[in-house]
Amino acid sequence: MKKKLNVGLIGYGFMGRTHSNAYCKVGHFFDVPYQPVLRVVCGLEEKVAKAFAEQWGYESYTTDWHKVIEDDNVDVVDICVPNNVHAEIAIAAAKAGKAIVCEKPLALNGVQGKKMVDAIEKAGVANLVSFNYRRVPAVTLAKMLIDEGRLGRIFHYRANFLQDWTISTKVPQGGMATWRLDVKAAGSGVTGDLLAHCIDTAMWQNGPIGSVCAMTETFVKERMHVETGKVEPVGIDDACTFFCRFDNGSLGNFESTRYARGHKALYTFEINGEHASIAWDLHDLHRLSYFDHRDESIVRGWRSVHVTDSDMPYMGHWWVPGLQIGYEHTFVHQAADFLVNLAKGKPTSPTFREALATQYVCDAVLASAKEKTWKKVKKA
């Protein structure tokens, strides 16, 4: 019998579902040392929390997150609420000695993020920030190829995250569905919500970012606020483009917007090295494009590697070669890595401290756009 690990989930939205699904599936596909038990789910509306608990098999529900932290039977606190509540919950959970999984971005800003890092490191609790795209097998494979030195010296890192769901001026801000447009709840717009993913993957693959030069735009300046019922100024960035220099000397070029008509969640990156290049596209997430200049010229060209063989990252745990997996599996991989490392007392990346480094890049990007100048990135 595996040791049970009781999960207290705070937040029953989109991310609450991805994390719950991962805890349900992980033990079926990975030989993990713990059996996650869905102990309690917490959310603001009692009716929704109850329905969520019934649908996903949580033993209980509550509308008060303090109860999750105070519950001696909860081992892991999983934070899936809007960004403005991450810090308070994480700091309380750390003081109570709980292991913590927190949705991205870590916090509203670096100052808040640093307080969270201090609290979890002082408490010595296991911690992980959910930047799930690292654990798309093709993205992990890209990291392996870079670490093996196949690309040689890296010159360029280019990433985009394009969406189109806020173009209508009628989309409100605030509330359960559109808190991402409310600066008080989200901290920033596409920078913290989407570029943070790109920055996390980029620094994992290509090392720290040292300085940035950015521009942002808020195309729709006022929106109805769901909570006040009034039309209020929009404080988030709708679009952000930035250049950067990585510490290894390579140049970065990042763009994100929610105004790219026709794109729902087009996360792409391309990395150009001395010998080889790599490209990846979330809409075709099981493929990795690879070009190696060292190939014989008559067969040289871009290869489209179908990342489904059992020797590819994570894939040996799923079906048979040739059969694909998808978005939700990235959270299962994350849960698997977290549980294995937890048993060994080892950290799982990205830790809160690693996510703070991403937060500092986001802070520098926003400051650069505001001040119209290059900004150095603080080291985490």
Ligand code: SOE
């Ligand atoms: C926003 O639309 C969003 O859901 C982000 O919050 C997620 O992190 C991203 O993975 C998909 O888009």
